[in-house]
Amino acid sequence: MFISHSKHSIQPLWKQQSLPALSSDTDSEGWRMFDTLYECFWWDRIWLPVNLTWTDLEDREGRIYAKASHLYVIVPYAFVFLLTRYLFERWIATPLAVSAGIKQRVHLKVETNPILEQFYTAQCRNPAEADIDGLSKKSSLSVRQVERWFRRRRSQDRPGVLKKFREASWRFVFYLSAFIGGMVALYDKEWFYDTREVWTGFPKQSMLESQYWYYILEMSFYSSLLFSVAFDVKRKDFNEQIIHHLATLVLLSFSWCVNYIRIGTLVMLVHDASDVLLESAKLFNYAKWEKICKILFVLFAIVFMVTRLIIFPFWLIHCTWVYPVKHYPAFFGYYFFNVMLVVLLCLHIFWAYLILCMIRKFMFGTLTRDERSDNEEEENESSMTEEEEGQHKLGNGLALNEKENMNGSFGCLSPPENICRSKTVY
Numbered sequence: 162m163f164i165s166h167s168k169h170s171i172q173p174l175w176k177q178q179s180l181p182a183l184s185s186d187t188d189s190e191g192w193r194m195f196d197t198l199y200e201c202f203w204w205d206r207i208w209l210p211v212n213l214t215w216t217d218l219e220d221r222e223g224r225i226y227a228k229a230s231h232l233y234v235i236v237p238y239a240f241v242f243l244l245t246r247y248l249f250e251r252w253i254a255t256p257l258a259v260s261a262g263i264k265q266r267v268h269l270k271v272e273t274n275p276i277l278e279q280f281y282t283a284q285c286r287n288p289a290e291a292d293i294d295g296l297s298k299k300s301s302l303s304v305r306q307v308e309r310w311f312r313r314r315r316s317q318d319r320p321g322v323l324k325k326f327r328e329a330s331w332r333f334v335f336y337l338s339a340f341i342g343g344m345v346a347l348y349d350k351e352w353f354y355d356t357r358e359v360w361t362g363f364p365k366q367s368m369l370e371s372q373y374w375y376y377i378l379e380m381s382f383y384s385s386l387l388f389s390v391a392f393d394v395k396r397k398d399f400n401e402q403i404i405h406h407l408a409t410l411v412l413l414s415f416s417w418c419v420n421y422i423r424i425g426t427l428v429m430l431v432h433d434a435s436d437v438l439l440e441s442a443k444l445f446n447y448a449k450w451e452k453i454c455k456i457l458f459v460l461f462a463i464v465f466m467v468t469r470l471i472i473f474p475f476w477l478i479h480c481t482w483v484y485p486v487k488h489y490p491a492f493f494g495y496y497f498f499n500v501m502l503v504v505l506l507c508l509h510i511f512w513a514y515l516i517l518c519m520i521r522k523f524m525f526g527t528l529t530r531d532e533r534s535d536n537e538e539e540e541n542e543s544s545m546t547e548e549e550e551g552q553h554k555l556g557n558g559l560a561l562n563e564k565e566n567m568n569g570s571f572g573c574l575s576p577p578e579n580i581c582r583s584k585t586v587y
Contacts, residue, residue, distance in 0.1 A: 203215070206492065207492075207493050208418060209492070209494065210364075210492050210495075211490055211492065212489075213364060217365070218364060218420060223367070224365060225367050225368050226420060227373070227418065227420060229418050232414060232417065234377060234381075235377065235380050235384055236384065238377065238378070238381035238384075239381045239382075239384035239385040240388075242381055242384075243385050246331050246389075249330070249334070250328075250330070253330070254326065257326075258327065262449070263323050263326050263447055264323065265323045270317060271313045277296060277307065277311070278314075280292070280296060286311070286314075287311070287315075288307075293307050322447050324394065325394055325443070326444065326448075328393060328394060329440045329443035329444050329447070330440075332436070332440045333440035333441055335382055336436040336437045336440060337437050339375075339379060339382075339433045340430065340434060340436075340437050342371075342375060342378075343375060343429060343433060344430070345371075346369075346372065346375055346426065347426060347427070347430060352423050356424075356476055356479075356484070359423045359424050359427070360484050360487075363420070363485075363488060364419070366422070368422060376417055376425065376426075379413065379429050380410060380413050380414070383409050384410065387403075387406050390406075401511060401512075404504070405508050408501055408505055408508075409432075412425070412428070412501045412502070412505070413425055415498060416498065419494055421481075424480060427480075428473075428477055431468045431469070431472055431473055431477065432469075434468050435461060435464045435468050438457055438460050438461035438464055439465075442457035442458045442461055458519075462516050462520060465513065466516075469506075469512075470509060470513055473502075473506060478499065481498060481502060482499050
């Protein structure tokens with residue numbers, strides 16, 4: 162949808178084309194309602210400061226402005242990212258993992274039991290004692306057999322280290338590329354060193370080609386993460402991750418439409434800086450390179466605290482909260498944009514708390530698991546009987562006791578899942 166008109170002259174794309182004859186008054190009323198909603202949504206006073214209209218953001222005098230219609234390419238680009246990720250994980254990440262000694266663990270499949278499977282998929286993966294007694298009677302199995310079935314069924318669904326390594330590899334490559342690209346695009350810009358320059362000449366700030374690709378690729382990547390969220394490794398902060406991705410996409414889309422592109426590029430760069438160290442720490446964690454993992458985690462924690470809890474609120478949010486009102490009165494978009502930035506800041510505080518928990522346990526030598534590990538991964542497997550332990554076959558043909566394989570080594574620092582995954586591998 163091209164948005165280069167004021168409230169009174171705004172014309173939807175469908176209104177500029179010849180329409181088929183309406184078959185009834187109901188159809189005509191529907192078109193009028195759609196037209197009204199469209200004009201209300203793109204009302205100048207919602208998106209732009211007072212005395213500014215969409216006509217002020219039309220391409221003229223050599224200036225090129227971002228348009229909402231440009232965002233349509235994000236969806237096909239997101240699927241290109243998904244295809245690229247599949248090829249990367251299969252042909253690059255997997256051989257790299259094998260060379261690092263990471264093998265695909267083969268889980269023993271549980272015996273087919275429709276009654277237990279129905280309960281597992283529809284109600285609960287961790288049944289209470291009362292539920293186990295009921296299922297025991299329905300399935301004609303002993304309580305121990307029901308407990309063993311659920312334990313093995315959960316183990317069967319747990320992602321292996323190879324899957325985690327491939328995910329981390331893909332994200333590391335993207336974040337590193339995005340961070341380097343962002344630095345190249347911003348290092349010679351005045352607003353990179355003085356945030357007051359972000360608003361100089363606003364809104365008549367021509368969009369640069371580097372800004373266009375920085376935005377489109379970042380938004381396409383986060384869209385691909387939303388599309389693949391059902392297949393990626395799921396952790397306890399799953400909801401926070403969804404909120405983060407949605408807030409990021411909403412922020413970037415809004416800043417794109419109202420030409421807040423300068424501050425948008427700074428926000429993306431600040432986020433990419435720590436993500437590079439995060440994903441690299443995961444990779445060495447899965448490969449069991451403990452010393453390098455420790456060093457990268459410490460660096461990640463420092464960079465995260467500095468960029469997300471100092472630069473982000475005291476430079477960037479300050480830039481969007483204080484400086485704009487010196488150029489124009491506050492409006493709805495001004496408050497909306499800042500509220501979304503505060504939502505991201507709250508998520509940063511939440512993850513910073515998890516990082517501090519990891520550091521505290523590391524310093525006092527009590528780190529035994531990932532603070533962000535799923536509840537089922539925190540189960541105490543030590544209660545398994547010898548009959549339940551069994552032997553699992555690994556991808557390289559060796560046999561390893563299941564309990565030993567799950568517990569791994571607790572001796573090293575293990576960044577949380579979005580902070581870095583535990584040295585305890587599942």
